[in-house]
Amino acid sequence: MRWIRWARRTGQPPRPGKPGEVEPAARDVPSRAVVEALVRETAPAMLRVVRRVLGPSHPDVDDVFQEAAAAFARAVVRFRGESSIVHFACRVALLTALAARRRNRSIPAASSRDRVALEDAAGLTDAQASPYEALLAERRREVLRRLLDELPSAQAEALALHCMEGLMLEEIAAASGCSINTVKSRLRLAKRALREAFAANGHNLTTWTEEG
């Protein structure tokens, strides 16, 4: 069960050639049982990504998560170990959720979206934050989600992996299959668009403090 061992080694990209490290062979196609095990193992991360992209109270979270799990089960046979399996699953879930958002872009109305934002802010943000700060944070999240719908896919993917999952440049490059310089370029453009979107929505950037 090399794939299971491989799946459990999460959090850092693989380093081929390192002594004692087992890499999945190129033709080592996982069996159905292994695929199921991998889906179960990566499901929490995928669900988290779907929630972050759609919003925790979004009614389509379950459907999109199911879609993402099916997509991961199909895609995992092509996984070659360029990144960790969790990052790979996160990327699959992210792309599925972004596609679902773009597909259903016309569904959420402004009023219902505001209500959802308020509920999210009230129930799910950091307990130490004041309700006002929690509401502001949810508004900023919503601005970023809307920006993801409008950005080119590659930039949206890089920005989402960085902001929503906290992936570093090297990890984004490994998961996306491109060079670090490409990721830097995409991220630079996406961050500029994010700053403009925040400014257009009247968010005060001075709220940032050294403690985060």
Added chain:
Amino acid sequence: MAFTTSPCPDDLNALVSRGTQLSDLQRQRLATHLRSCAECAVTALAIGDFHAIGRPEPDDAQRMARAIRAALRRERTGRRWLVAAAASLVLVCAGAAVARILYHGPVAPRSRTQLGRAAAVPPSSPTSASPPPKPLVREPPPAQPKRHPQTQTAAKAIAFVPLGTKAAPTDELPRSHPAEPASAAVSPASLLRQAAQARAAGDLIRAIAILERLEREYPSSAEATAAWVSLGRLRLTSGALPLAGAAFARYLSIAPDGALAEDALEGAAETRQRLGAGAEERALRAELLRRFPSSPYAARSRERLRELAR
């Protein structure tokens, strides 16, 4: 993650979101950068905002189990649908083929086997132009002889163009001799036999007329295919060079890989030689040597190529 160089502010932001303790130097560097870079500042804000949500909920275990079951079922069903669709396609194609055979009867295209039977007709000798008759079973003639695309290309490549004259279309050869009176009992084999007898008797005109009748009345028969070479040889002997070239070209267009292909190539080359078309003759002899290096015509072709090269 271990860094060989100091991490960029983007990576420091990500490390902060993961709860990694930064060193004093890193923290100071990050703070300095974020004060001067609005884009990294908003990114840091966004990272912090999203890090605060997405935590597991109490009913996540059941929710995930349910969704995973459905997802795996969907994935398996999708694969089954793919297999079923492929099987359906094969069945539909097979059904269509069976229906076609039932409604139209078996199609009799000009196949390799038939061409092989054409080869059973003894070819005309390069020296004596008399094809010995051989009885063959008559076959129902299809409406049009079927040509292979490559065949048409090959025919075009060696299409006979008489020097200084306009070539007659190979499909509608001009009739140089009157046709034989039609007879209901005449089969292609018997026509071939009659032509051989006329040829043996020295009546080239009559032999040509019989072969032309064979081509006209049974264009898709194996005998007719083989007869194009005999016809070309007879026309060459009689001095009808453009028509001889057309006959050889016709055979090569119908059966480029037929048993008489080397005879046809030799006849076509000889026709060009007598017409003085050196370039065409060179090409045909080169083709003959390339395809049939051990042909009885090979020595003669090499000699001609040497002469043409001088």
